[in-house]
Amino acid sequence: MTGILNLTNISLPIATVLDEQLEEVSLILERQLASDLSAVNTLCQHIEQYQGKRLRPMLVLLSGLAAGQAPWDGSGLTHKHRVVAAVVELIHLATLVHDDVLDEAQIRRRVVTLNHLRGNETAVMLGDYLISNAFHLCSSIMEPAINLTLGEITNTLCAGELLQLHHRDDYDIDETTYFEIVRRKTASLIGECCRLGAMLSNDDVTVSEAMGRFGTQLGIAFQIQDDLLDITGDENIVGKSLGKDLDAGKLTLPLIRCLAVADESQRAEVVALIAKRDADQLRRRLIACGSVEKTREQATQLVEDAKTELGFLDQGPARELLRSLADAVISRQF
Numbered sequence: 001m002t003g004i005l006n007l008t009n010i011s012l013p014i015a016t017v018l019d020e021q022l023e024e025v026s027l028i029l030e031r032q033l034a035s036d037l038s039a040v041n042t043l044c045q046h047i048e049q050y051q052g053k054r055l056r057p058m059l060v061l062l063s064g065l066a067a068g069q070a071p072w073d074g075s076g077l078t079h080k081h082r083v084v085a086a087v088v089e090l091i092h093l094a095t096l097v098h099d100d101v102l103d104e105a106q107i108r109r110r111v112v113t114l115n116h117l118r119g120n121e122t123a124v125m126l127g128d129y130l131i132s133n134a135f136h137l138c139s140s141i142m143e144p145a146i147n148l149t150l151g152e153i154t155n156t157l158c159a160g161e162l163l164q165l166h167h168r169d170d171y172d173i174d175e176t177t178y179f180e181i182v183r184r185k186t187a188s189l190i191g192e193c194c195r196l197g198a199m200l201s202n203d204d205v206t207v208s209e210a211m212g213r214f215g216t217q218l219g220i221a222f223q224i225q226d227d228l229l230d231i232t233g234d235e236n237i238v239g240k241s242l243g244k245d246l247d248a249g250k251l252t253l254p255l256i257r258c259l260a261v262a263d264e265s266q267r268a269e270v271v272a273l274i275a276k277r278d279a280d281q282l283r284r285r286l287i288a289c290g291s292v293e294k295t296r297e298q299a300t301q302l303v304e305d306a307k308t309e310l311g312f313l314d315q316g317p318a319r320e321l322l323r324s325l326a327d328a329v330i331s332r333q334f
Contacts, residue, residue, distance in 0.1 A: 014065065014317040017074040021061045021082065022054060028086040032137045033130075043118070043126050047093055049111045055222070055325075056092050056193045057085035062325065063197030063211050066310075066318035080141050081200050088193050090134035091154060095161075097127040102165075103244040146196060153192050160184025169249035171259060171271050178256055179220065186226075187219030194218075210312035214322075217306035222329045224299040227252035229333070231283055232292060246277055253298075255282075257291040299330045 033044040061081060068076035099105070100113040101123050107113065115123035131154070138147050164181045167173045194215030199208040230245045231254060245252050251259075255274070259267055266289075273282045286292050303326050313319045 067198035094130035190219030191216035
């Protein structure tokens with residue numbers, strides 16, 4: 001499999017267990033999305049190609065393994081773990097489809113986006129179909145508390161997107177607002193993946209809350225790295241349209257920091273580059289002013305802070321794989 005961690009390159013039994021569990025999650029997704037309409041099946045098969053990193057289902061399963069008891073052979077993971085893993089992936093896929101509409105993106109995971117291929121109406125409706133299926137599937141495990149929690153998280157994701165849209169082309173946006181957007185749009189779901197995975201394996205609230213904090217900090221670092229890749233990445237490696245934040249008037253952390261330290265003349269120059277959507281010149285300016293490096297350092301520190309939360313877990317291969325996954329969040333180039 002491919003993903004944020006290439007499990008085929010990890011010679012640990014736990015990696016094999018995780019890969020096998022992820023394949024079962026994929027089967028749950030396929031069964032859930034299967035329709036009696038061939039047109040719907042064709043669309044769902046297209047967006048299945050968006051499943052690249054599988055970070056969120058991986059975190060549900062790996063958190064469940066790490067919070068459980070030895071042996072870490074997968075026997076401690078239940079059907080509920082796998083269903084929750086599938087649900088969070090459906091929610092995530094829905095946000096990707098909708099984000100591509102908002103950003104007018106043409107490429108996702110090296111595949112033509114649905115909005116570019118079939119139009120915005122189809123993409124919006126398919127995103128809604130994915131969300132609907134997510135909560136239909138979640139209801140099947142008869143855990144109202146989990147349904148309620150994921151419903152709240154989905155509300156949080158939407159609110160974060162609305163907040164970001166409100167601040168489009170806002171050259172005065174500050175770091176506090178940026179981090180609030182990121183916490184809601186990205187980190188809230190990732191944090192909940194870790195918390196729920198641990199909760200389903202361990203009754204100790206201290207453990208599940210620590211895993212929630214781990215995931216939240218990891219999620220913020222993940223989004224910061226995404227923002228950096230949108231500025232400095234290679235589209236052939238990243239596998240999606242780059243510069244879309246700039247095109248959409250979304251100021252990310254490197255830009256916010258560069259504007260914050262610029263004098264009046266420098267600020268005017270940077271704003272002019274943003275207005276012209278001059279990605280190449282802006283990239284050079286952000287690197288020269290040091291905001292790219294400082295942003296990368298903050299992402300690294302967030303990952304280090306996240307890893308301290310793993311101290312609440314028993315030592316074992318699942319915990320170590322979580323540490324490796326955390327490091328991969330900021331070392332990745334896609």
